[in-house]
Amino acid sequence: MLLMLTAADGHRLDAHFAAPAGKARGGLVVVQEAFGVTEYVKRVCEFFAGEGYAALAPALYDRQQRNAVYESHDDLAQARKLRAGLVWPDVVKDMAAAVERLRQYGPVGVVGYCVGGSVAFLAALELQISGAVAYYGRDVVEWLDRKPRCPVMFHFGERDHLIPMADVEKVRRVYPKETHVYPAGHGFDREDAESSRLARRRTLDFFQRHLGSRAA
Numbered sequence: 001m002l003l004m005l006t007a008a009d010g011h012r013l014d015a016h017f018a019a020p021a022g023k024a025r026g027g028l029v030v031v032q033e034a035f036g037v038t039e040y041v042k043r044v045c046e047f048f049a050g051e052g053y054a055a056l057a058p059a060l061y062d063r064q065q066r067n068a069v070y071e072s073h074d075d076l077a078q079a080r081k082l083r084a085g086l087v088w089p090d091v092v093k094d095m096a097a098a099v100e101r102l103r104q105y106g107p108v109g110v111v112g113y114c115v116g117g118s119v120a121f122l123a124a125l126e127l128q129i130s131g132a133v134a135y136y137g138r139d140v141v142e143w144l145d146r147k148p149r150c151p152v153m154f155h156f157g158e159r160d161h162l163i164p165m166a167d168v169e170k171v172r173r174v175y176p177k178e179t180h181v182y183p184a185g186h187g188f189d190r191e192d193a194e195s196s197r198l199a200r201r202r203t204l205d206f207f208q209r210h211l212g213s214r215a216a
Contacts, residue, residue, distance in 0.1 A: 005058060005101055007093040013062040015098060016042050018049035025052040026130070026211035027102025028109050029095060029123070031116030033187070034076075034083040036061055036069040040190050044113070051204055053211075054105040058098040060119070063090055083115050091119055092126045099127055107211040111203060112137065113189055117154075124148035131210035133203045136160055136186055141167040144174050153206045155199045157184040157192075 001017045016037050030045050032038070037057050045055035061068040061082045070079045095110070102108045107130040112120030117137025124132035125146050133153045134140055140154065156168045158181050172179040180202060182188055182195035189196045 005097040007097045014059040016057040018045035018055045024105040026107040027105040028053040030057040031112030033114035160186040
């Protein structure tokens with residue numbers, strides 16, 4: 001389902017929404033990869049909705065270009081251009097709008113992939129949320145001197161061509177129990193079934209602990 005969000009500065013952005021069956025156990029903001037709110041991101045929303053969460057994926061590229069969705073690696077150059085054009089304070093405003101839209105469903109968490117992994121950690125630093133899970137976020141290492149406002153978890157691939165293991169080890173030194181590394185490359189949630197299953201199980205366990213179980 002397509003929704004419209006309004007950020008604090010008046011910017012309006014699209015968001016894909018997936019509702020759970022029955023009463024939600026909480027809300028999850030699902031943050032896009034560099035390719036935008038793709039069919040893969042929508043499937044991730046449906047996955048979490050199937051686990052009892054109201055899932056919302058905001059279109060973070062809308063400030064630069066509306067309907068910016070790239071389903072093929074042939075479009076990587078344009079996707080990277082938009083990713084580089086993200087302005088972090090504006091991203092926080094857009095994320096805040098998504099978080100507030102989900103408050104009606106209970107505690108709110110954030111899970112993000114690729115650039116969305118960086119945004120998930122940024123949300124943990126800036127917003128009042130209950131938990132954040134960052135999948136292969138390249139920028140996380142730049143913000144390790146800041147303390148998150150909520151519990152966090154990190155997933156990385158040991159063969160990630162975008163994130164050196166030296167950076168992963170920096171994250172692990174700060175968050176030794178919350179940092180998980182898999183025998184996979186970048187984007188493994190959609191490309192490596194075994195690593196994806198394990199990471200998703202850990203992610204669901206994390207959100208069950210910090211957002212709570214489904215209400216009766």
